[in-house]
Amino acid sequence: MPAPAEYRLVFKHIDEPGYTNDIECYQRHGGYEQLKKAFTMKGPDIVNEVKASGLRGRGGAGFACGVKWGFIDPTKNTKPVYLICNADESEPGTFKDRQIIHKDPHQLIEGMVIACYANNVHLSYIYIRGEFPLGAKILEKAIAEAKAKNFLGKNILGSGYDLEIYVHRGAGAYICGEETGLIESLEGKRPYPRIKPPYFPAVLGLYMCPTIVNNVETLCDVKHIIAMGGANYAKIGKPNNTGTRLIGVSGDVAKPGYYEFEVGSLTLGQLINDVCGGLKNGRKLQAVIPGGSSSKVLRAGEKYKIKEKQADGSMVDKEIGLEDIPMDFDTMAAIGSMSGSGGVIVIDDSRDIVSCLANLSEFYAHESCGQCTPCREGSLWMKKITRRLADGHGRVEDVALLKSVADNIAGRTICAMGEACSWPVQSFVAKFKNEFEAKGRAGKGPAVAATNGH
């Protein structure tokens, strides 16, 4: 079956010839009309539309956006509410938000103003990763443009509603994508994720006030939910997996790139083979990391057992292959991985799989904030073991050791970084056990390392 056509909602104008990132172009394309519409609604009604849309967060965890907003009850608290746009896009394999920020920044601003209005927010920040200096400039320009036209600032469009948005740049830390780490960073502290309980952002967020942290794509979706209504938005995609999804494909495919599809409308096989033109240089598929580098790897040829809902509502057990996996939140979770941040990394059969894991383990060791013991110590240990294995200094027992170290991290840390660093290790080692053991057998064992522990 050929892949369905792209459904471009958020990416509608991305790369459209002649489309520029200034406010005039945005308005020529109907920009800020949804904001005007939103101002005819009451905040709680907007929240209800978002709830009805079934929108799930596009940052990685896939938490229902309306539920997240629902935790904030402006009638119950006397503190100000803050909204932060998480533009820290730093999950390896993910490169969707960059497109929005660079090419259609006003879409994000409009979504943010609507979201802020809905939740009675008057001060909001866009936390953008430090490695996007141009993106930060573009957003600052967009904010100035929006302010000049009174889509932002005091008494927006005569509504009596005030909102300021500021751009806040990170400085090279994956952990700032974790919402409580981000909040600490925005407070000017080391971005150590907070313990939950008690520091749930909805209760004790920025400056210990209720805070909403939403991904760039999620906030753009809010604009489209206002445009079409929550119920109509919910018709896109699948139940509990509504809307569209931005998907970035990288690695060993012929046509890597970013795409937008209805959630679950295409399979991983269609994505790789039809959309992305199959493997590069006629190679064969070895593995796929389906939802950003921390999602569990899928091995070519694997079979998964899923339950498929039939037309009559009954559930039927079904066995599917990797290429048959529909790209939605629930199925990705059911087969033991996750759709995460929508970043798909394809690895062909010419690649040394151990070296691929070593690369990721190095990333996580570099990005561990060091606050809590298992991640701090375990991520660097896993880096050292995988590096040794990849470089020919492994031992057979390293394979079991790696798994054990990862098992001692996952579920025991302050934030999800524990899982992020251990899931790749657990899944690579489990699914490519032979390859890892072969490396161990061929290895010379640990040499006295020349490095200073790095």
Add this chain to the structure above:
Amino acid sequence: MSCKNPFNHDITPADAPLLNVQVDGQWVQLPRGLNVVEAAKRVGKFIPHYCYHPKLSISGNCRMCLIEMGTPKMGPDRKPIIGADGKPEIGWIPRPQIGCATMISEGMGIRTDSPMVQDCRKGVMEFLLINHPLDCPICDQAGECKLQEFSVEYGNEDSRFVEQKVHKPKQVDIGERIVLDDERCIMCSRCIRFSREMVNDDVLGFTQRGSHTTLAVHPGKRLDNNYSLNTVDICPVGALTSKDFRFKMRVWFLKETKSICTGCATGCNILVGSRENVVHRLTPRENELVNSEWMCDQGRLGFHYIHAEERLLQPTARVNSTTLPVAWDDAFAQIRDRIKSYKPEQIAIIGSARMTNEELFLLAELRAGLGGNAVLTDVVPRTGEADGILRSADLNPNTAGAKLFQISNDGKNLAAIKDGIESGRIKVLYALHEDPVGDAGLSESALAKLDLLITQKLLKSHSTDIAHFSLPGASFAEKRGSMINGAGRLQRLNKAIATPGQTMDDFEILLKLRATITGGNSLHTIEEVFKAVAASIPALSGLSLSKVGDLGVEVAPAAATVTT
């Protein structure tokens, strides 16, 4: 004054409602407001932890206190499902939770030692040790190191780590009194939180990140506040060590004696760490009504004088310009023979608010024997600035006692004593634990006019050199007795070490001197003296030294409290 802690996770209000909690299968009732670590502690279950400290904010970073927990299973009616035992059925959470940040709730289940919990602890112990130097034999923390302790209790037998360890700065001089070994630091952040929350001196921080995270001070800034050494106490490992104590003595040789600090009127509860009659360190001892778990550096380090070279070790008597050792009994007899020819008005006593109640009581009795209130008496007041934490403006530990026994006249008599000596009206001075010149402000020439100067103190000085009788007394670490702190709390000193040389416990000196001068003695032991004290003071009636206990008792604070 009780200590204002930023947090008191181990204390709940007396009226806190009780919750039913299952701990390791046993249902118990515990007050609302406790976290799981504290709740378990109350039923005798120890949950190991590094970063958690009951008096500091909760950071939850060490992950050593991971436990298994559950909440009551709810039925369709949203009420707890009751099991066969009549207790709520518990739905256990498959993921471990940190005990320090988990508050107990009604019907909660806690497993402090399940296979999952044991596995978590083994994992955390291994992680903490992989980059930690395994050189315990040369580490100053050995013997009181939580890594060592928990490694034995909860850790693995073997190391699986074959990589190079991370190296970090060693022997970093971060303050006047503290050395940091970053390789030993487990990044629990207790010291950072203490400095920030307790002392408001935010000089410590973490630099770098990940496994390379390094505890540091900013160049040019130092951890020099007067509470800095508490960070050494709360450091669970050998990262922060006291320059004063490090490498002086292995801690397992230390005998720990419960006592109180005599550095000011707060009377912080302490442990005197000694070995073979040498005091090596003082550390704070928990008393929520006084100092919580802390003490100031001044108090902590203010003990070295007891082993000073100038310590007087035997009684001496001066005849003309010759000072010679004298036997105690001879000294007492000679003092009696010489003092009895003077009228009360010709005698003055400078006592000290650093003396114990027992000593002050006996001194008051001796004064009565010498003629009572006609004998001009006072103590030397010492005042500084209260710091709002522990340090009192009154730098004498027992001003309240000195007043209670009417030895103190708030220093107002000192001028009269000085005048009296200078004018020749006062011929005899008995100065106890205050140097007539250095402390009481008399001149050397005035002292020279005295017919009889008796000093009773620890350290040699000009005054003791020219004293007709120098009676070497005992330090706070060498005696038992009691004092009343600035808040009116009666507390005990305990004897940690023997009095050196020929020195004698001051209560005994006073007892013998009194018996020699006034005749008769029904008191022999410190307990007997205390009983006599208690009998004479209504606020203390019915008390004995043993009843005072390790934490002291409040004794009519209004009457005893001194203005500071």
Add this chain to the structure above:
Amino acid sequence: MSATCHDTQDHVELKPEFVAHADELISHYPVSKRSASLPLLHFWQETHGYISNQAVEWIAGKLGLNPIQILELVTFYPMFRQHPAGKFQIKVCRTLSCQLGGAYELREHFMKKLGITKVDEHGLGISADGKFSVEFVECLASCGTAPVIMVNDDFYEGVSHTQADELIGKYS
């Protein structure tokens, strides 16, 4: 590895415009000026090249903080430098998609072309003339066009070795 600031920079005189812009940045954080720590660090580094001891102390003073609270950030975030790097800083994305796209070979190519043989503890190598520095950075979020690099704030995608040579020429 050391926690100290390496003050190889002479004390810089701060221009009134610099201070004014710093104040403007602080005004973005009406609730807590400590939040302006990162913006001020970025601004200092953009203006003066790297974060000196003076920078740490000035920013701390400006925000009413203890210097350690700024040093904690400087040493946490890899984008802040305590030493000068090259005039043109080549940052090669190292992470998986770029590795698959040849990032390691690309970095090697840059190093060789620029004659860099030594790197510091953070992996930064500087050319002898100080014009270029080369380092790996983690994922730059453009995985579909690997390998990607940044030269200062400029971003380049799908960089071949030929393009790499051209870039060196362009910035020389």
